[in-house]
Amino acid sequence: MQRIGVFVCHCGSNIAATVDVSKVAEMSLMEPGVVHAEDYQYMCSEAGQAKIAAAIKEKNLTGIVVCSCSPRMHEATFRKAAERAGLNPYMVEIANIREHCSWIHKDMEEATKKAVILMRAAVAKVNLNAPLQAGESRVTKRALVIGGGIAGIQTALDIADAGYEVDIVEKTPSIGGRMSQLDKTFPTLDCSACILTPKMVEASAHEKITIYTYSEVEKVSGFVGDFTVDIRKKARSVDMNKCTGCGVCQEKCPSKKAPSEFNRGLNTRSAIYTPFAQAIPNVPVIDREACIKFKTGKCGICSKVCQAGAVDYEQKDEIISEKYGAIVVATGFDTINLDKYDEYAYSQSKDVITSLELERVMNAAGPTHGHLERLSDGKAPKEIVFIQCVGSRCSDDRGKPYCSKICCMYTAKHAMLIRDKYPDVNVTVFYIDVRTPGKNFDEFYRRAVEQYGVNYIKGQVGKVIPQPDGKLLVQGSDLLDNRQILKEADMVVLATAIEPNPDVRKIATMLTASIDTNNFLTEAHAKLRPVESPTAGIFLSGVCQGPKDIPETVAQAGAAAVKAIGLLAKDKLMTNPCTAQSDILLCNGCSTCENVCPYGAITYEDKEVNDHGIRETRRVAVVNNALCQGCGACTVACPSGAMDLQGFSNRQILAEVDAICR
Amino acid sequence: MSSEKKQAELIKEISGVNPLKCMKCGKCSASCPSYNEMDIKPHQFVSYVINEDIESLVNSKSLWKCLSCFACVERCPRDVKPGKLIDAARQVVVRQKDQNYLLADEIPELLDPELPQQLLVSAFRRYRR
Numbered sequence: 001m002q003r004i005g006v007f008v009c010h011c012g013s014n015i016a017a018t019v020d021v022s023k024v025a026e027m028s029l030m031e032p033g034v035v036h037a038e039d040y041q042y043m044c045s046e047a048g049q050a051k052i053a054a055a056i057k058e059k060n061l062t063g064i065v066v067c068s069c070s071p072r073m074h075e076a077t078f079r080k081a082a083e084r085a086g087l088n089p090y091m092v093e094i095a096n097i098r099e100h101c102s103w104i105h106k107d108m109e110e111a112t113k114k115a116v117i118l119m120r121a122a123v124a125k126v127n128l129n130a131p132l133q134a135g136e137s138r139v140t141k142r143a144l145v146i147g148g149g150i151a152g153i154q155t156a157l158d159i160a161d162a163g164y165e166v167d168i169v170e171k172t173p174s175i176g177g178r179m180s181q182l183d184k185t186f187p188t189l190d191c192s193a194c195i196l197t198p199k200m201v202e203a204s205a206h207e208k209i210t211i212y213t214y215s216e217v218e219k220v221s222g223f224v225g226d227f228t229v230d231i232r233k234k235a236r237s238v239d240m241n242k243c244t245g246c247g248v249c250q251e252k253c254p255s256k257k258a259p260s261e262f263n264r265g266l267n268t269r270s271a272i273y274t275p276f277a278q279a280i281p282n283v284p285v286i287d288r289e290a291c292i293k294f295k296t297g298k299c300g301i302c303s304k305v306c307q308a309g310a311v312d313y314e315q316k317d318e319i320i321s322e323k324y325g326a327i328v329v330a331t332g333f334d335t336i337n338l339d340k341y342d343e344y345a346y347s348q349s350k351d352v353i354t355s356l357e358l359e360r361v362m363n364a365a366g367p368t369h370g371h372l373e374r375l376s377d378g379k380a381p382k383e384i385v386f387i388q389c390v391g392s393r394c395s396d397d398r399g400k401p402y403c404s405k406i407c408c409m410y411t412a413k414h415a416m417l418i419r420d421k422y423p424d425v426n427v428t429v430f431y432i433d434v435r436t437p438g439k440n441f442d443e444f445y446r447r448a449v450e451q452y453g454v455n456y457i458k459g460q461v462g463k464v465i466p467q468p469d470g471k472l473l474v475q476g477s478d479l480l481d482n483r484q485i486l487k488e489a490d491m492v493v494l495a496t497a498i499e500p501n502p503d504v505r506k507i508a509t510m511l512t513a514s515i516d517t518n519n520f521l522t523e524a525h526a527k528l529r530p531v532e533s534p535t536a537g538i539f540l541s542g543v544c545q546g547p548k549d550i551p552e553t554v555a556q557a558g559a560a561a562v563k564a565i566g567l568l569a570k571d572k573l574m575t576n577p578c579t580a581q582s583d584i585l586l587c588n589g590c591s592t593c594e595n596v597c598p599y600g601a602i603t604y605e606d607k608e609v610n611d612h613g614i615r616e617t618r619r620v621a622v623v624n625n626a627l628c629q630g631c632g633a634c635t636v637a638c639p640s641g642a643m644d645l646q647g648f649s650n651r652q653i654l655a656e657v658d659a660i661c662r
Numbered sequence: 663m664s665s666e667k668k669q670a671e672l673i674k675e676i677s678g679v680n681p682l683k684c685m686k687c688g689k690c691s692a693s694c695p696s697y698n699e700m701d702i703k704p705h706q707f708v709s710y711v712i713n714e715d716i717e718s719l720v721n722s723k724s725l726w727k728c729l730s731c732f733a734c735v736e737r738c739p740r741d742v743k744p745g746k747l748i749d750a751a752r753q754v755v756v757r758q759k760d761q762n763y764l765l766a767d768e769i770p771e772l773l774d775p776e777l778p779q780q781l782l783v784s785a786f787r788r789y790r791r
Contacts, residue, residue, distance in 0.1 A: 343693075343737055389687070389739075393685060393687075393739065393740075394739035394740070395683060395739070395740050395741050396738070396739055396740070396741050398739070399739060432685065432686070432687040432688075458688070459687070459688035459691070459692060460687040460688050460689035460692055460739075461689070461692055462689055462690075462691075462692030462693030462694070462733065462737060463692070463693060463733075475692055475693070476688075476692045477687075477688030477689070477691040477692035477705065479686065479688040479691070479705065482703065484691060484692065484694070484697040484698065485692075
């Protein structure tokens with residue numbers, strides 16, 4: 001028989017205002033096995049933990065129930081407290097009477113009744129608990145960073161500088177990400193390439209960093225400290241070791257009609273290409289969809305002109321398998337598709353562009369060599385209209401419900417840069433709210449208004465109407481003057497909402513990392529664990545977690561690196577002892593559990609069994625406890641009831657149900 | 663409940679609109695082809711309902727100047743759809759006069775072969791729930 005102590009927490013007024021805590025404690029004394037009960041204001045505090053420790057020693061307790069908040073919050077706290085007092089930590093159960101009770105009920109009598117029932121269930125379970133011993137697992141001292149933008153580069157540099165090996169996997173032919181596409185950066189207006197390329201070079205030259213570009217994560221298995229990842233290195237068709245990066249192949253390539261991804265499709269590139277001049281690695285890839293050699297079998301000019309003999313049409317995708325202790329997701333963002341926003345005439349006029357396209361137009365390496373011109377006729381614009389919040393802050397099914405956060409600042413930047421370089425161009429910004437919190441951010445926006453004479457109008461644009469003469473008629477609101485505006489413009493720039501890179505869904509699924517309705521990766525705790533995924537060993541860096549600008553991204557990248565380093569610095573990790581076990585006498589060898597196990601922890605072996613005196617060899621399920629994560633899928637799937645989860649056995653769960661139904 | 667409050671509730675119920683969702687972006691007024699004819703502008707419909715000033719709304723010129731073109735309904739990013747609010751206000755007026763809409767069954771009898779089809783279609787568009 002267990003000797004159980006029940007500890008009921010007030011959580012200040014969080015629980016005590018809705019639940020009669022002393023009654024819960026009093027009622028618990030009537031439960032089988034309960035020899036001690038008390039309530040206290042804050043059980044998680046030092047004084048509260050001391051009370052638990054004292055009771056364990058004085059009353060010789062063999063198990064405890066803490067009626068408090070969710071086990072996600074403080075189960076670890078109370079387990080540690082019990083362990084310090086000499087109790088096995090797995091003899092601690094939490095009855096969640098806060099999130100599951102006091103926070104969601106108003107009536108004290110009803111809530112108290114429910115709290116008593118939850119306490120009863122936990123006591124019933126502890127009665128069947130047995131001490132469990134955590135095992136140990138090793139930590140592979142190598143990290144994987146998925147995504148080679150500024151977030152991924154910074155995270156990799158920080159981890160590598162701490163002395164650990166890091167691999168970066170980047171889908172496109174070069175690292176650099178979105179930041180490499182930007183012309184200038186706010187609020188200091190320094191050239192994006194000038195501050196990014198040194199970091200790209202540093203990452204590629206770092207002895208601890210290996211970069212896999214034109215590569216994708218194919219498969220992830222294992223768990224924290226010991227992930228195995230398959231990486232597909234897509235066929236580059238160019239030998240990385242032989243290529244000198246001279247660029248002759250790109251010049252001579254006769255196929256020059258593929259839209260340039262780097263220039264957002266505003267101009268074209270050759271079939272053999274590096275995305276941009278400062279690409280790292282400076283080794284081109286052949287776009288096999290666009291290449292004449294691959295399409296018709298004739299051509300082969302790049303191979304002929306290549307002095308180094310690096311072009312290899314026979315190259316195939318290669319899959320490599322690596323082990324990692326920690327994985328950082330840094331998959332970044334893209335702008336949303338504007339197909340649903342007909343009213344802005346984006347698909348009707350070449351002179352309606354997104355802000356990211358404007359970055360390319362204003363960049364010296366862009367499609368117009370940095371000259372501000374209309375993409376339809378190459379004429380210099382005289383009137384430019386910026387429209388903010390295109391697809392952001394929408395609760396309809398067209399856009400995104402969140403604020404994209406960076407648009408107010410980059411629009412002020414664009415407006416200012418244009419007014420500075422082309423003082424005779426009029427710039428009008430239609431805004432809903434100007435949101436510029438951040439160091440030197442509001443000052444930056446005010447400078448656009450006060451020094452550069454940018455015309456800010458509060459009100460959204462209803463429609464952009466392309467005119468026969470090529471102008472764009474913008475119909476918008478001026479809410480402060482209470483009038484409707486009809487304005488002719490030469491160019492319209494849309495501050496298009498950003499969304500997580502669409503690939504992130506696939507990656508999150510492979511990592512079993514949770515994701516929200518907007519495809520942003522979820523943090524383990526919104527405030528206190530903002531760079532960790534709830535899945536152990538997975539960390540978040542950059543916009544994959546939520547909209548943010550470059551300084552915030554770099555700061556978060558460093559934070560994710562620190563968390564990864566904290567993990568890699570350990571030699572061993574404690575494993576969860578709540579793993580599955582199969583009863584070989586009950587197992588019928590059907591393989592159902594093996595098929596449902598997401599961790600590959602179950603195998604089948606031929607084993608000698610003694611079934612009521614009959615000795616025979618049977619094919620039975622065997623669980624590898626180092627791989628098992630205790631999800632319980634096998635226990636539910638097993639048709640013969642042979643699988644059971646330690647700490648959550650079928651008996652324990654049914655005892656809880658019985659206690660609730662009593 | 664005051665009669666103004668009741669009417670405001672009625673308008674919310676008929677239109678199915680929660681005016682508190684409005685973020686005051688003005689896209690409705692930016693889209694409205696009758697803007698210059700209106701005394702109360704489309705984006706202001708929302709605050710009249712929130713402030714329960716239905717008297718002003720039902721006596722406004724705007725009530726009968728709205729073309730039910732639904733540009734504001736289509737483009738509203740917040741699902742507030744001022745066109746639906748003004749349409750509901752019209753219904754309130756119609757109901758006050760103890761009238762009601764035609765039932766679908768009554769229509770064939772009233773049909774005039776000379777009637778342009780367009781008129782029927784726009785009538786349905788305007789008065790659909």
